[in-house]
Amino acid sequence: IETADAPRIDAILEPLHAADIADLLEQLDFRDRRSLLGLWTGMDGEVLSELDDNLREEVINELPADQLAEAVRELESDDVVDLVEDLESAQQDAVLRALDAPGRIAVEKALAYPEYSAGRLMQVEIVRMPEDWNVGQAIDFMRGEENLPDQFYHVVLVDVRLKPRGYVTLGRVLSHPREMPLKDLAEESFRTFHVEDKQGDVAYAFNQYHLISAPVVDDEERLVGVITIDDAMEVLDEEAEEDILRLAGVGIESEISDSTWGTVKQRLPWLAVNLLTAIIASVVISLFDETIAAVVALAILMPIVASMGGNAGTQSLTVAVRAIATRDLTGSNVWRVLRREMIVGLFNGVVFAAVMAAVGIVWFGSPALGGVIAAAMVINLVVAGLAGMGIPVLLDKLGVDPALASGTFVTTVTDVVGFFAFLGLAAMVLL
Amino acid sequence: IETADAPRIDAILEPLHAADIADLLEQLDFRDRRSLLGLWTGMDGEVLSELDDNLREEVINELPADQLAEAVRELESDDVVDLVEDLESAQQDAVLRALDAPGRIAVEKALAYPEYSAGRLMQVEIVRMPEDWNVGQAIDFMRGEENLPDQFYHVVLVDVRLKPRGYVTLGRVLSHPREMPLKDLAEESFRTFHVEDKQGDVAYAFNQYHLISAPVVDDEERLVGVITIDDAMEVLDEEAEEDILRLAGVGIESEISDSTWGTVKQRLPWLAVNLLTAIIASVVISLFDETIAAVVALAILMPIVASMGGNAGTQSLTVAVRAIATRDLTGSNVWRVLRREMIVGLFNGVVFAAVMAAVGIVWFGSPALGGVIAAAMVINLVVAGLAGMGIPVLLDKLGVDPALASGTFVTTVTDVVGFFAFLGLAAMVLL
Structure with a gap:
């Protein structure tokens, strides 16, 4: 297939999930990967996110600037941060330049938080509402809002200073009449994290308390982001992996795709x-x-x-x-x-x-x-x-x-x- | 504290999360744990779920039958299965007897699936709807339904034979007008698992494709349950843990609380x-x-x-x-x-x-x-x-x-x- 035609490669890769394409790229050797990338036009941000760190650098170097820009623009802020944080600064700049101004600011702000902090893990796309709204207002707001995140499972209730006050699962919003105050549907207890909390501690809390998503606050206790379970679980997974590799005396970044x-x-x-x-x-x-x-x-x-x-x-x-x-x-x-x-x-x-x-x-x-x-x-x-x-x-x-x-x-x-x-x-x- | 009064123990333990109480019990030695259990009246199903296997048997033995019954009745079907599957048959019977008839049948059905299969991991509490409903019908149904699961993030669209046809996130239901057909809001692709799929494969798919929940079908491709990300991630976590312990030549069930x-x-x-x-x-x-x-x-x-x-x-x-x-x-x-x-x-x-x-x-x-x-x-x-x-x-x-x-x-x-x-x-x- 490697020596064959571009349209056929596109046709084969198109139905695959981004994670599977990334795995496939990781399993090719250097030369095959290079020729595949030269022929294939469908590279997008999700595939980039899924790649191992060492390959990501290689692939970003091979990618034309405009294709890179387009790929990055589709991603949510936490994924861009994850993509960018381990790149060399020249590549980092190239990716950041590809973003629009608000996106770039969000990513730069996240990069200002310490490495392995909650601030780097969170996404800034949040669905938040005043704490005195009711179910009807919530639904009307969401129907009117264009820029909702792709995936969200809770709404965060905030006071006038943007301090998180409550936490309502969508299932509860959906199953109650319009006049029900959101406050009455809020979870009994909810946990917030601080932007500088360690990712390991966040992941531990997600696992220990079976959280699905949780708000993140800054020094003034204002809501600045949410962390979702998939990101937390990735951290947990990485930590277990790191323990395995460290116990065997292998560098924690070891991948089967290493040179x-x-x-x-x-x-x-x-x-x-x-x-x-x-x-x-x-x-x-x-x-x-x-x-x-x-x-x-x-x-x-x-x-x-x-x-x-x-x-x-x-x-x-x-x-x-x-x-x-x-x-x-x-x-x-x-x-x-x-x-x-x-x-x-x-x-x-x-x-x-x-x-x-x-x-x-x-x-x-x-x-x-x-x-x-x-x-x-x-x-x-x-x-x-x-x-x-x-x-x-x-x-x-x-x-x-x-x-x-x-x-x-x-x-x-x-x-x-x-x-x-x-x-x-x-x-x-x-x- | 161990030699002190029951009300005080209740007062101390009451605000704690079930997972923390379970950790606390695991860290006590045998005698202290026994006297604590004798004094404390708040033991519930969630704490039981969170305990290590070896302690769970011990605790269930200590617990009066009526308290056990009450504890188990609060749990969802997948948690009861998880609780029961590693117990000896006498204890298993005691727990099953505590359930009401539909609950018992659900658990017995799950136990009939092979160990480490998707059937054992899934919960049978599902929110499903006919595939031709619209947003308004969905909301009205959920508002009228008493027995919704505690946590759910998607609704499953099924045909008349209960075959899953689509998969809609609650966020999308909430952000669209009442007359919008659910079918048009369904995710482009969704993955279903078979009841006999291996839990390891299920967990791998959740991690690889960033799933939040996924429907489970039986041999006739009828919807019989859903698996949620927290259960899948627990499996993933256990598998990494098992690898660590096996590599070191320690039994995979090793716990720091072992005798x-x-x-x-x-x-x-x-x-x-x-x-x-x-x-x-x-x-x-x-x-x-x-x-x-x-x-x-x-x-x-x-x-x-x-x-x-x-x-x-x-x-x-x-x-x-x-x-x-x-x-x-x-x-x-x-x-x-x-x-x-x-x-x-x-x-x-x-x-x-x-x-x-x-x-x-x-x-x-x-x-x-x-x-x-x-x-x-x-x-x-x-x-x-x-x-x-x-x-x-x-x-x-x-x-x-x-x-x-x-x-x-x-x-x-x-x-x-x-x-x-x-x-x-x-x-x-x-x-």
Whole structure:
């Protein structure tokens, strides 16, 4: 298809949803994508919104200015902000120039809010009404208004200073007589966010309280925008994704569509950190080189102790990182959870100590060696449980993202403790 | 507070959102929770819905039958299904008995659908209308109807056979004159799901196409329910969570509120698998026991090669697992991605080979040892990239969840290859 005619490409892509077209572009390689973009005339703002960041830059560079302008003009303000915020400034200017004056001002205002703030997430297209209106007035207003947002599910009631006073779902407006005051239909409680609230906190609240949309206010408590559930859920999704990638030591922007060089940049730093911690573990081993020279079986068995500790630590750590992210791990239960981790480590340690003692005796015919590995296993699994739970909590207290840094610390601890316990005990017992 | 008076507890809990009360209950320990439940009279269905599965069983056991009945009756059908599906059958019966006949039938019908199907996720409370109505008729109908769902954002247009024909957002109903036919306001395209569609696929579609709600049909294509975005997003959230936990080898139901014994059950099996793979790696080492006895430095350095390979493999694997989950890794780009992984592995391998060669020379004064570890590093990082990307793809093709099983395979491969390459080369070069 790549070498074929433009009208056919248009015909194939036309019925597809923007998100599917974006996925398709992401799966092509650089050259095919370029020739496709050269032939296809239907690129619009929605497809641009759906693209991964790294491809978006590439595609915007390829796109003629007028087509870009047209594409951007269809979007709502929050989508333009999302589109523009990660672009280089030259591209950002090009997109902003394509907007009409009110649109540009709205986007520039949003960009003035801190990154990852509610102000960047909200759309400024709001349906708001005076708080003393009734259902009839609301319906008449909406029938008369040309510029309603594409999608909206609530109306916000405001006082004369534009302060949000209430929140009415459209379902309630529709199901009540014209003379019913809107005030009486308002939700019992509603949550507003401040423009500088963190997006993570907003997303958490949407998820926790099952919100569909929520008003955003500025410093004077005036209504300046609304955040809708789809945007909040995207944030939540991204945060979970970031935790997964950070836990694995991969840059949080990693995409399957990254270039080779981009991938190297994402992964090399983490491997370098890992090399350092691995060298620390090696130094611990080198303290016992005479012991190993005397009993080579130690070299054969020592990776088992370290590997079990590392895995048990990763288990605890993952549960801890997610519990911190979902705010289920707090000061009030951290001691109980730590105690549980210790007991779990002790129990698992004893189970695997028994197994390894048996292996040590059967494989190497040495009950002493079996005893040493058993003891080291128990010690390391208990330490793994405590470190796996305690280190993320500590990092979180210090304001460091636990998903990012815990892994290194925890495996360093389990490696060092594992090797030290195993080889140290061996030096005492076997020599 | 725990030892204090019931009215005060009611007063403290009353203004809190159900989700917050549930979180609070989860953070208490068993005894405190029990005494709190004994004192507090405000337990309702929403709090029950918000509780973790393991606590829900406990709480339902503690709750008097009449309070349970009242709590459950307030909920919409999809929430009752969610509440009931993981309970033991005795508890399930108790809850079902509390419902009125139509409610019970709806829930029993939903439970007849397969687990993790759209049928279990949907609510049966629908706002539907004949496709030939106009705006005025719609408004009059909604004003006259007593049993509208609590929250709804669209109306579904159906033909005489109850087949969904169109989909109108409430915003559009409200902003058009009474004589406007609903058909003309319907969304250009709308997606319906089948009751037996997988929840994962439904959630993916909601996220991909930014749906807010969508109709669900049965085998005869009749409208039987709707799925709303908050339920879909919960599924998406759970799936990301499950991937995180599976990648770390922790049972997917792990919660910070689990009991000690529950935690052991979640983690022990995975550690047992890890022990097996660690023993395989040890067997590889034992093949070279004479080499190690001759050159103890090998024992000191060998964990570095294995650890770097394991980390690089985990990086590739995590990116692969997420790309499979979000459907960004498909047959059309898998070869390109594999090639990229190989090049990335080669590049990182060369960088760290240079570092380790230097370490080998400086630390142990042996250029030959430096050369051996450098070569082993390159080999292991290339293998790590290929295995980390290839194994999840292969498992996915075979119908095995790649998040669950890939980790073991990949680290086994990198351990075995790492030890074998390093010690094997050493045996050839150094002895």
